[in-house]
Every structure is written in structure tokens, then in C-alpha cells.
Amino acid sequence: MEINRAEQIFYANPIRGDEFQFDTLESRHIAKVLRKKTGDLLYLTDGQGFFYQAEIIRADKNKVIVKILEKIKEPEPKKKLHLFIAPLKSTNRMEWALEKSTELGVWEITPVITKHTERKKLNYERLDKIIIAAVKQSKRAYKPVLHRAINLEDFIQSKENAFVALCQANKSSNHIFQSLEKARILIGPEGGFSLEEIRLLEKASVSAVRLGSYRLRSETAAIAATCLFHQIK
Numbered sequence: 345m346e347i348n349r350a351e352q353i354f355y356a357n358p359i360r361g362d363e364f365q366f367d368t369l370e371s372r373h374i375a376k377v378l379r380k381k382t383g384d385l386l387y388l389t390d391g392q393g394f395f396y397q398a399e400i401i402r403a404d405k406n407k408v409i410v411k412i413l414e415k416i417k418e419p420e421p422k423k424k425l426h427l428f429i430a431p432l433k434s435t436n437r438m439e440w441a442l443e444k445s446t447e448l449g450v451w452e453i454t455p456v457i458t459k460h461t462e463r464k465k466l467n468y469e470r471l472d473k474i475i476i477a478a479v480k481q482s483k484r485a486y487k488p489v490l491h492r493a494i495n496l497e498d499f500i501q502s503k504e505n506a507f508v509a510l511c512q513a514n515k516s517s518n519h520i521f522q523s524l525e526k527a528r529i530l531i532g533p534e535g536g537f538s539l540e541e542i543r544l545l546e547k548a549s550v551s552a553v554r555l556g557s558y559r560l561r562s563e564t565a566a567i568a569a570t571c572l573f574h575q576i577k
Contacts, residue, residue, distance in 0.1 A: 371408040392486025418485030424451035430533035441563035446478035455493035460535030513552035
């Protein structure tokens with residue numbers, strides 16, 4: 345089976361056996377909005393590395409069931425970026441950052457609580473839905489893992505290939521990111537890191553990198569970091 349990238353991709357997880365039933369919302373979208381009917385073919389992704397070709401065997405407006413005809417394994421990408429980002433005050437901007445990062449190929453996402461973080465509670469279910477929609481839009485075989493929020497100290501514990509984005513950094517990320525297959529990059533809050541946090545990062549030898557010539561908003565920095573890391577595959 346060859347996945348036609350022009351075809352719409354549906355998210356189906358978990359797939360057990362040779363049939364899958366979509367939830368009510370997705371069933372309505374398939375049967376009522378898209379007007380799919382019994383016998384039509386759909387392409388699915390489970391977010392775990394597999395694409396599927398499936399045939400609709402039931403197409404009620406509240407219940408769409410498909411039979412799995414074929415599946416293929418997509419190789420894992422060589423370049424894997426773990427994005428650490430301080431939650432943004434604006435829910436819309438946070439969702440936008442995760443959506444676009446997913447479309448651009450981010451591998452993992454972890455919110456990081458810092459001193460200047462204003463929003464410390466996140467709707468993980470809502471964010472996960474945003475990520476799934478972006479997986480479908482970008483036709484990805486792998487869904488990024490969304491972790492629960494951690495503190496800055498937790499980020500520092502594992503320093504391998506760890507970077508922090510700072511507009512005043514001397515090092516440019518361009519050549520550094522191109523030579524790496526795996527990286528962990530930290531995007532700070534809208535108010536910036538405190539002096540104490542910067543000293544903590546420096547003491548832990550977390551490399552500071554510059555993402556461009558200008559000062560970026562946190563959500564823009566997340567997008568820029570993902571783009572720069574994946575510009576050479």
C-alpha cells in the first residue's frame with residue numbers, strides 16, 4: 345500500500361484486530377459532513393508509526409466502523425526534537441504553538457513551569473486534541489508525546505543535547521542544530537527567565553542559542569526552533 349498524501353488522513357487509536365469504530369464526533373464528520381458511505385476507502389494513522397487503508401463497513405451518522413485492509417510501518421524520523429515550553433498566558437497562543445510545532449515535526453512536548461509563568465494549569469485533553477488535529481492535517485505517522493508539566497530543575501537534570509533559547513545568546517542555532525539528530529530545547533515564558541534561572545541554567549552548562557536576529561514571542565520561538573532543527577533531515 346502506498347499512502348496518497350493528497351487523501352485525507354483520519355486518526356484511529358488504538359486499533360485492535362481488523363476493525364475500528366470512530367467516536368461519535370468523528371463518525372458524524374465522516375458520514376454527515378464528508379458524506380462517506382459503505383464501501384468507501386479511508387486512510388488512517390494511529391500515531392504510533394502505522395498508516396492503514398480501511399474500508400467503511402458501517403456508515404451511520406453516529407457510528408462509522410471500518411475494516412482494516414492493509415497497514416504499513418513508517419520509519420521513525422532520524423531527527424527528533426523535544427520541545428520544552430513555558431505555558432503561555434493566552435490559551436490560543438499555546439494551542440497555536442503546539443499545533444504548528446506538530447505540523448513541523450516536533451517529537452515530544454513538555455511544558456515547563458518557571459518563575460514568570462502566569463498559567464500553571466493546562467487542559468491536557470484539549471491540547472492533545474489540538475495535536476491530533478495537527479497530526480491529521482500534516483499526515484504524520486507519529487503523534488508527538490505530550491508530557492505533563494515539569495519544573496525548570498527537572499529540565500536541568502538531563503543535560504544531554506540540551507539548549508535554551510535566549511535572544512542575547514552569542515551562539516546561533518543554525519549550525520548546531522543541523523549536526524544533531526536529537527535535541528532538547530527550552531523556550532522561556534513571556535516575561536523571560538529570571539536572573540536566578542539564567543544563572544541556574546549557566547551553572548548546569550545548558551547551552552544558550554539564538555534563534556534569529558530579532559526578539560521573538562514565546563510561541564514564535566517554539567515554531568522557529570522546530571523549523572531550524574528540521575531544516576536539514
